[in-house]
Amino acid sequence: MGGNKKIPLKFRVYSMIYPFKIFIKSLINKFKGARKSKIFGTNYVGDKKMGNFNLEGKKAIVFGVANDQSIAWHIAKALNDNGVRIALGYQERVEQLVKPLLSMLNNPLAEKCDVVDDVLLTEFFEKVKKEFGQVDFLIHSIAFAKKEHLQGKFYEVDRRGYQVAQEVSSYSLAELSRRATPIMNENGSIIAMTYYGSVKVTPNYNVMGVAKAALEACVRYLASDLGEKGIRVNAISAGPVKTLAASGISGFDKMLEHAQQKAPLKRNIDANDVANLALFLCSDMSKNITGQVVYVDAGYSIMGV
Numbered sequence: 691m692g693g694n695k696k697i698p699l700k701f702r703v704y705s706m707i708y709p710f711k712i713f714i715k716s717l718i719n720k721f722k723g724a725r726k727s728k729i730f731g732t733n734y735v736g737d738k739k740m741g742n743f744n745l746e747g748k749k750a751i752v753f754g755v756a757n758d759q760s761i762a763w764h765i766a767k768a769l770n771d772n773g774v775r776i777a778l779g780y781q782e783r784v785e786q787l788v789k790p791l792l793s794m795l796n797n798p799l800a801e802k803c804d805v806v807d808d809v810l811l812t813e814f815f816e817k818v819k820k821e822f823g824q825v826d827f828l829i830h831s832i833a834f835a836k837k838e839h840l841q842g843k844f845y846e847v848d849r850r851g852y853q854v855a856q857e858v859s860s861y862s863l864a865e866l867s868r869r870a871t872p873i874m875n876e877n878g879s880i881i882a883m884t885y886y887g888s889v890k891v892t893p894n895y896n897v898m899g900v901a902k903a904a905l906e907a908c909v910r911y912l913a914s915d916l917g918e919k920g921i922r923v924n925a926i927s928a929g930p931v932k933t934l935a936a937s938g939i940s941g942f943d944k945m946l947e948h949a950q951q952k953a954p955l956k957r958n959i960d961a962n963d964v965a966n967l968a969l970f971l972c973s974d975m976s977k978n979i980t981g982q983v984v985y986v987d988a989g990y991s992i993m994g995v
């Protein structure tokens with residue numbers, strides 16, 4: 691056994707001081723805890739709470755609400771209920787489905803916008819800037835591919851179909867980030883929605899799987915670009931959820947059934963699970979998480995067979 695001689699002096703000194711350091715820290719914690727308990731009448735322990743889920747007074751831009759089933763709607767509602775003011779950018783074709791939802795939000799801004807229309811994009815961001823000043827979060831929950839390209843063979847996709855899927859489903863994240871970040875506060879958070887079909891072949895998902903792979907790469911490059919501004923960029927990879935977009939994927943019900951059978955938790959997720967993860971990724975609880983694809987899929991993606 692090596693004696694004390696082999697242990698570096700620095701470490702020996704540190705080891706001697708360490709117990710005193712912890713002792714002093716615990717005394718300070720106890721003292722602060724007692725003071726807080728006196729003030730707040732709680733059994734508060736420690737000098738501060740571990741995390742901060744207080745989003746009160748923050749502002750979010752949310753793209754992708756089509757109806758009350760939309761993942762974006764669940765996220766918008768969860769943020770709203772936690773004190774965040776919402777600016778929705780929605781497509782004209784879903785206006786009749788989005789308008790009735792607005793009464794459930796606290797003083798929202800809602801404007802028609804399409805991510806392939808530069809004029810509408812410029813108008814949208816000007817309105818957000820005028821009304822909100824600064825924003826804290828950007829939720830990208832949009833995707834599109836022609837129905838005929840979400841079935842059969844991947845190689846049947848034509849050039850235009852491939853371009854459309856990429857433009858709407860992945861390039862738009864870069865476009866929205868570029869427009870949002872000049873009015874985004876430090877500690878901002880950008881979140882995109884993806885699916886496991888980006889890394890493993892999923893029948894019929896085809897061109898959308900390729901677009902999601904690009905989207906996930908965009909997340910990493912954007913996280914690298916925006917880190918110096920203190921802005922984080924992450925993707926949520928959600929298990930299958932029955933929504934308008936999902937109904938365009940041929941054999942989606944089979945995907946749901948398969949996911950439930952194969953997932954370790956033997957169940958499907960729902961849009962609230964995604965919203966909960968989004969709350970976490972917006973909050974300070976995730977302040978050192980960026981550039982990641984975080985799965986909420988009841989464990990499906992860890993299984994080999």
Ligand SMILES: NC(=O)c1ccc[n+]([C@@H]2O[C@H](COP(=O)([O-])OP(=O)(O)OC[C@H]3O[C@@H](n4cnc5c(N)ncnc54)[C@H](O)[C@@H]3O)[C@@H](O)[C@H]2O)c1
Pocket residue numbers: 753754755756757759760761762780781784803804805806830831832833834858883884885927928929930931932933934935936
């Ligand atoms: N539903 C699922 O199983 C599932 C799983 C993983 C990831 N996702 C992803 O979640 C996101 C949201 O999809 P959803 O399932 O809530 O379906 P959804 O149909 O409710 O949402 C898709 C949204 O994209 C919007 N959109 C499409 N083209 C647009 C354009 N050019 N400009 C602006 N908006 C446009 C639509 O208006 C719609 O609101 C998508 O990125 C989707 O790929 C969904």
